[in-house]
Amino acid sequence: MRVAENLNAALHAVLAADRGVHLLGEDIADPYGGAFKVTRGLSERFPDQVLSTPISEAGITGVASGLALCGDAAIVEVMFGDFVALAFDPLVNFASKSVSMYGSRLPMRMVVRCPSGGGRGYGPTHSQSPMKHFLGVPGLSVYELSPFHDNLDVFGEMLALGEPCLFVEDKVTYTQPMFPDVDPFRWDRTDDGVVRVFLDERPDCVLIAPGGMAHRALEAMRSLLFEADISSILMIPSRLYPFPIEAAAVEATGARFVFVAEESTGGGTWGAEVAHRLHAGLWGRLDRPVTLVHSVDSVIPTASHLEREVLTRAETIHRQVLEVLT
Structure with a gap:
């Protein structure tokens, strides 16, 4: 199984296990299934939980924050992680703050997925690794996709935290096999x-x-x-x-x-x-x-x-x- 297939299977399992989880993003619905085909098959299987949105990273993340604030959960796909900067305000100034600014802890179950990194020839504005801009924000955790970590477990961990998570997905990792051979190690x-x-x-x-x-x-x-x-x-x-x-x-x-x-x-x-x-x-x-x-x-x-x-x-x-x- 390739990493992108494992990620897709994990999303299928998460949406099936909890009907309160919503998936939002640009062009994520079938038959396109997202720019990197990670969301393929999800809108057909879960039509009420998958929303293909207009091009507005701030708007998508704002809607996800509202769903989380009301007790549901949201997973956002930012088509290219470079543009997560457009979602900086709703993610850093609202969602992460909402966890603790109402007098008692309020679970904010949301994950913002960011296909990132170079190596694909996409040029200056579609190849960056923007994670450093989100470090040190109270109430915001940062994860990265790995061929050594099963994504169902990772999504379970992120959603269980009850706080917004940025999930950085290096694009060159998508085609790699899960749990690769490390011989001679x-x-x-x-x-x-x-x-x-x-x-x-x-x-x-x-x-x-x-x-x-x-x-x-x-x-x-x-x-x-x-x-x-x-x-x-x-x-x-x-x-x-x-x-x-x-x-x-x-x-x-x-x-x-x-x-x-x-x-x-x-x-x-x-x-x-x-x-x-x-x-x-x-x-x-x-x-x-x-x-x-x-x-x-x-x-x-x-x-x-x-x-x-x-x-x-x-x-x-x-x-x-x-x-x-x-």
Whole structure:
């Protein structure tokens, strides 16, 4: 099963289990089924729960907030995550605040899905990774799609939180297989839902990357192992904010170097938040500060050869690790 198919199956299961869950978005109804076909078949099966909307990200998210405020639940598809900026006010200034500003906690069950990231040649305004603009908002959690996390479980967790969630879906992940082969490594999952990919328990370095970056981090791990004899452990969280990985979990690996890889451009990023969270607990135990690996400070070109030069790739991670460890 591919990631997009798993996501579609999860949405089918969520809407079937709770008739109070509504799915809203542009062109999500059949026969089109969304820009990336993630919502295919849902409007035909659940005609009263699926609403194909006009082009208005603020309006869609506002309606979703109203449904959540009245006790139902809503899942919004923003066709391209770049345009979630248009929904910033209803999401950040209303939905997330409504959880706690009425004197007692009010469940606001809503998920805003954001197909994001580059690698598809869609150009500057359809290829960005906007998650960093939504970090640190009280009452708003941020998750990222991952081939190692079953989406039915992830949706269950997000809706159970009772607060708005931004679900970042790296578009290149859609066609990847669920639970991919990580040979020669093995993987497990912690109680916090963090996937650990490793060869041995005493690696040279720790890589931390969200789900959309996982395949690139894995490729870098293989090349570092076979070409430079550098052993790594990769940690892939499903929930990005609040960040679930504690300093103790990193310290337990014995590694003295930590890298955080992401596709966002530098400056106020998720990676910087991770480094900040880990710094205090690992002070004096690392050989150098946490190293951030991110895309070039540039708009994202449409031409594939230029796009590759801008975005974080496996080679980017490989080169950064070598520079630090050798």
